[in-house]
Amino acid sequence: MAIVNNPALAAFCTAIGSELVLSQVRVRREGAGFELRHANDVAATPQSLRSISVAELRALANHTAAGEFRPIKAAPNLRAGWRCVAANEAELEAALSQLYPGAVADWFAAQQPVPPITHxxxxxxxxxxxxxxxxxxxxxxxxxxxxxxxxxxxxxxxxxxxxxxxxxxxxxxxxxxxxxxxxxxxxxxxxxxxxxxxxxxxxxxxxxxxxxxxxxxxxxxxxxxxxxxxxxxxxxxxxxxxxxxxxxxxxxxxxxxxxxxxxx
Ligand code: SF4
Known part of the structure; x- marks a missing residue:
């Protein structure tokens, strides 16, 4: 997906700066791409973390460390011990949509003058x-x-x-x-x-x-x-x-x- 057609992603990438923590995930700029890892692992060396692909993030997000299904992906029980490299903004969006479905779009919507909130x-x-x-x-x-x-x-x-x-x-x-x-x-x-x-x-x-x-x-x-x-x-x-x-x-x-x- 071209970032030019995705204002939410463009705004989010600007907000990242050099790095940003989104819920339990630290996103850090690395050249033209991004590294994602669990916020608890910020001090870990890359070699000590399991390297996983963007596609593998879905399975990671679906279950807790004990193997239980996670009905809410923003639950504070995302597994740690991994790192994932997204080569560009489009891959970052794909990665975040596995970990936190809809988060970037909702984050952007919440910035609007009248956010689409339903009470x-x-x-x-x-x-x-x-x-x-x-x-x-x-x-x-x-x-x-x-x-x-x-x-x-x-x-x-x-x-x-x-x-x-x-x-x-x-x-x-x-x-x-x-x-x-x-x-x-x-x-x-x-x-x-x-x-x-x-x-x-x-x-x-x-x-x-x-x-x-x-x-x-x-x-x-x-x-x-x-x-x-x-x-x-x-x-x-x-x-x-x-x-x-x-x-x-x-x-x-x-x-x-x-x-x-x-x-x-
Ligand atoms: S309603 Fe919103 S804040 Fe409450 S548990 Fe569901 S996703 Fe979380």
Missing amino acids: YRDYTARQTGMYRITRMLTDAQAGQMIRACCDTRFCLKRRLWTAPDLAPDEATEKSLIPCLEPCAVLLEFARKAVRIEQEENKPTLTLAPSEVASLLASLETALEHPPAGQREADLSAADNPRRLQLLREKLQGFAPVAETTGKE
């Missing part, structure tokens, strides 16, 4: 069929669900869209890759969140502040140390990490202040 209520209002129920979450419930789904544990895209009572992500919180509208994973998670809210026979439980703190600590441990084989996209699993994060969001409002800051 949560507008997005769910046009859903039909099984996803119609996603509009049933209250503003507070939608905020909890979105914060859980888009947490930096799970996605490094910077959310520019909003919901009532929920501001967009700060530039410093996430990566350069913008999120312009809710993704398929979020939509599915919203559906699950509604189904959870609709469950009947909810037990009523009274917890002491210390017990809430213990539950929060347990959730944090489970999120920090996920079991082997955990499938991120399996929302039917009670220990799905986004479900744990959502429960954490809900409990957070009941946490004693000293416990949330780690002080007694």
Whole structure:
């Protein structure tokens, strides 16, 4: 693809300067081309990294180091230990589209005077069929669900869209890759969140502040140390990490202040 016909790529290449980190990938200019490697490997010698082709990046991006499928390519679990050389701008675009599909176009769109952003209520209002129920979450419930789904544990895209009572992500919180509208994973998670809210026979439980703190600590441990084989996209699993994060969001409002800051 000629860069002259691709203003998004041309603008991105200008923004690179000598080097730029896009989410978890460091892109560095090398002559007329570019070297890509994991941002954790910036200090590694080229010889110590596995050399892979642009075409091989797709397989790299599809699975975690443990072999689990990555439903969101901007998840912070891109494998490290490799380097890839793109001979020119067109190869750079091909490489980035394997690692972060749509990222360059979205980055460029976000620079426009009126970025094409679709907010949560507008997005769910046009859903039909099984996803119609996603509009049933209250503003507070939608905020909890979105914060859980888009947490930096799970996605490094910077959310520019909003919901009532929920501001967009700060530039410093996430990566350069913008999120312009809710993704398929979020939509599915919203559906699950509604189904959870609709469950009947909810037990009523009274917890002491210390017990809430213990539950929060347990959730944090489970999120920090996920079991082997955990499938991120399996929302039917009670220990799905986004479900744990959502429960954490809900409990957070009941946490004693000293416990949330780690002080007694
Ligand atoms: S909706 Fe959330 S989880 Fe999905 S891509 Fe955007 S920021 Fe990431």
